[in-house]
Amino acid sequence: MYLGQLGMDYAQESLRELLSEYGYTGNRPEILFGIYDFLANESDEALVHGIRAYELSGHDIERVAKLINPDRLVAYIIDVTDETETLANLQEKLFYASDIRSQFSGLGSMGSRYRSRSAQKSNCANSIVELGLEINSRLAEIDPHNAEVLKSYDFKEWSGLYNMRRQALQIAVLAQQHLTEASEETLRILSIYDSLTGTADIRGLDYDVLDAFMRKKLDLGKPSSDGKIPDAFKADAYYEDRRVFGGINREQEWRMRHFGRQRKDWELHQEYRDQSQERREEDQAKLEDDYRRMIEDPWAYYSSQLELLGLTKEMTLAEAKRAFRREVHKYSSAFNTLFNTSPEYTASQEAAKAVLSAWESVSALYKAKEAAEASTTV
The missing domain is CATH 1.20.1050 (Glutathione S-transferase Yfyf (Class Pi); Chain A, domain 2)
Structure with a gap:
């Protein structure tokens, strides 16, 4: 037991007086360690004894680890150890x-x-x-x-x-x-x-x-934008499987407790298949609805395209073509300007595409209308 580990008050006081009056001039590391430990928090002289003990002991970290008050000596060791x-x-x-x-x-x-x-x-x-x-x-x-x-x-x-x-x-x-x-x-x-x-x-x-x-x-003080739990908050999908074999992870346990786990690959694949089937059914239903509306009233079905081109149902094919040419002329720069990445160029390209697409959709209506009127006249 080192001197610093003596528990009796009178013994400690007596030792302080002796050390203060006579000091210690010996070279025994165990005594020097004891003096350091005993006076560590009270005397600058203590650190000198501690350093001497450490150096004379051949840097015996085992003895340093046994000290009750190691802070000052450890700080020295940190500073001088490469x-x-x-x-x-x-x-x-x-x-x-x-x-x-x-x-x-x-x-x-x-x-x-x-x-x-x-x-x-x-x-x-x-x-x-x-x-x-x-x-x-x-x-x-x-x-x-x-x-x-x-x-x-x-x-x-x-x-x-x-x-x-x-x-x-x-x-x-x-x-x-x-x-x-x-x-x-x-x-x-x-x-x-x-x-x-x-x-x-x-x-x-x-x-x-x-x-x-x-x-x-996880910045849990910030509210979720959609009310859903992000997958990044959840435990790993296969953590439960690893836990069965003793693979305990405290962070994963916390995530599991608060947010559950992520979905496994087969669960994601099953969900994708279910969603794909549901999406196919929705697409089929939408397609059938589009066909129905197109057959019932094609002019109403293409109303947005007609509005974009400034056309009406009452126009003849010739009138519709003239209106289309006027509209295309507005975007002539989209066809004769060299390619570039400016926002203006991109906007003119998109607008021109919309006009061309709209005319492709509605021109057939005017052609069919003209043919029907011609057959009626005959």
Whole structure:
């Protein structure tokens, strides 16, 4: 047991007096670690003892992980250590030596906490968070979305660095959750983890934290434009199948609980077939209705085309042709202007097409009318 772990008030006070009066000039790392731990939050001299202990012990992170008050020494280690792997090992050892893991809560059947969190906060939680953020910063380029960096690494090496960054953030989220629960800082670190991995699935993540994060991630405060649940909100279509084999994912569980799951491929195909059949029946019914209206009164059926061309039923074929030529002349620029992408050119093209299409539809009516009148005269 280190000096800093002595619990008796009189012993601690006596040690403070001794250290203040005589100091310690020895080189035993275990004693130096103890002095640092004992005075860590009270004396600038403490950090010197801690640094000496760390250096004389050959950078023994096992001993650092056992400290009750590691923050100041860990901050020093972060500043002077080039090897990111060393920081990752220190963070992991601090985490597993702490009581943070024993206070996990999780997803019960109703999503509430099944284990209360201790009001006592671990002194190493801040160090765990700082180490995680430092590792994340150093490995920022190790990202599945960064294809160029991925090409520059051997895949095995890249995977190792990716897992180091992922685990560092995961542990940092749990430590920050331990300190501040569903605070903005916890959600911020969780957001970094989500951006890296594509999911907020972390074993030990409180439901309250997950719920707050997912509502923010999906922007649930914004009303839906059509009242429907977007597929992007729902759990993966095949998540239930994976869950049968133990593939539990906390984010997918949350999505399933609130929005259900997306449709499977065969369900989409079946829906498409049903819709296609329904659409074919609707198209057939519309076509039959169009034929009926065309037969009953073709002039009424093509009334919109007649109106576009400025024609009436009473006109002769010759009069209708003259009106059509006048209308076409308005859009002559559509036929003699070189192709370009201007809005004016596009508009004139569309208008000319509409006029030509309308005349093709109604010219037959005037021809039939003229033929009928001629046969009556004879």
